[in-house]
Amino acid sequence: MKLIHTADWQLGKPYGRFEPEVRAALTEARFDAIDAIGKEAVRHGADHVLVAGDVFDTEGPDDRTIVQAISRMERHACRWWLLPGNHDFARNGGLWDRVRHRAGSSITVLAEAQPHEIEPGIWLLPAPLTHRHNLDDPTELFDSMKTPGSRIRIGLAHGSIRDFGTQGETKNQIAPDRARRSSLDYLALGDWHGTLNIDPRTWYAGTPETDRFQRDEPGQVLLVDIAEGRDPSVIPTRTGRFQWIRRSWTVNDQAGFDAECDQLLGSIDPASTLLELSLAGITSLTDRVGMLGRLENDVGHRVRYLDVRSGDLVGRPSEDDLASLSVEGMLGVAAAKLSASIETGGPDGLIAKRALERLFVEYSREDRA
Known part of the structure; x- marks a missing residue:
């Protein structure tokens, strides 16, 4: 039977x-x-x-x-x-x-x-x-x-x-x-x-x-x-309609991240996919902002649900990043003070590093808007 x-x-x-x-x-x-x-x-x-x-x-x-x-x-x-x-x-x-x-x-x-x-x-x-x-x-x-x-x-x-x-x-x-x-x-x-x-x-x-x-x-x-x-x-x-997938990517630049995204989107039915994505790596702040921006404004709109965990994706400001802040008046003054604290090192240096990253992220978001 x-x-x-x-x-x-x-x-x-x-x-x-x-x-x-x-x-x-x-x-x-x-x-x-x-x-x-x-x-x-x-x-x-x-x-x-x-x-x-x-x-x-x-x-x-x-x-x-x-x-x-x-x-x-x-x-x-x-x-x-x-x-x-x-x-x-x-x-x-x-x-x-x-x-x-x-x-x-x-x-x-x-x-x-x-x-x-x-x-x-x-x-x-x-x-x-x-x-x-x-x-x-x-x-x-x-x-x-x-x-x-x-x-x-x-x-x-x-x-x-x-x-x-x-x-x-x-x-x-x-x-x-x-x-x-x-x-x-x-x-x-x-x-x-x-x-x-x-x-x-x-x-x-x-x-x-x-x-x-x-x-x-x-x-x-x-x-x-x-x-x-x-x-x-x-x-x-x-028999199931939805697919729940978990991915962990180590990425170091925007190009590598985009390749991962394109490969994933080509292998799934996005509208029927729930995605939990963990990101790790060290990249420039420009690339970090770009990666998170693509997830928020592209991938997140394609899949049914997206949960991004980006705490281990570290963005380090490059000279070009800092130069873009230096021309922004008070932003430039704040960036210079944070950079000096980073050079000093110690616990305050770690806090200053995170603050500088956040300053650049928020600046980049405002610039795109």
Whole structure:
């Protein structure tokens, strides 16, 4: 059989660090990812979509988030199996009762650790989380789940096989050999937001729409083909619209910086890219102002979002830079005094150096205006 394995939709994520226009685009893209998943399922003849936890970002999303999620899923001719994760864990009278109340027969909430025969002889074994952090391995129950007449056993869980440290959850630990221990033909996992292969029968799907600066690849789901007596075939398939990329450049002049910019812009879809850029190097003040100006007035208008970190890009005033200030009356007097302090050295010299750089930057901005 073929199925789609996905996880970590985190619908309703607030994206509080961004401006309203960017927040709105990122929020809508997460709903659009549901449609992309449904279309992939139909295109490949996958009758079932397994969502391995964190469908929602919190256990108390607003009604619009729930209705949007359900209506998007119900557009497509496949069955959706939703597992509570650590962000949207199962509790009586909570989120999942609200989902059940609104959802039709094509959507099943797996809030209890009970196996489901989803096709004749094909059993789905869910391990829903009932708390944000569980002390025990949530998949340990797979060993004792009865699946009479089973040809294929599929586990569905949310938790950490590895210690993901600050980049993921460290609770809800899952035995790395769970597929073998519990005689699973496939173990579909969620929690890690990138696609990750643990062994031939154990995979993290990652999120279908990337939501942080951790990795370059866009959001994906897994197309899984399972049959008796062999390892499953697993093919990652792109569903995400936005790409979050992080770059660190060491640059020493405007020409080198422009070459980096041109190469980057030629390799991405700027309107669908969020960019975190760190700059380092020693250059003239003229070039430093020019580099930051291009980022502000060109690159920043092309990409969806730009975060520039330029504290390690040092601009040193050249003789020409200082000469341009010397003809500006009081600016020239201030520049001369700062230059003298720099020559003296010591703590005051360091402060004077930064002040002179700032004076030139502000002067250059006014000159361009």
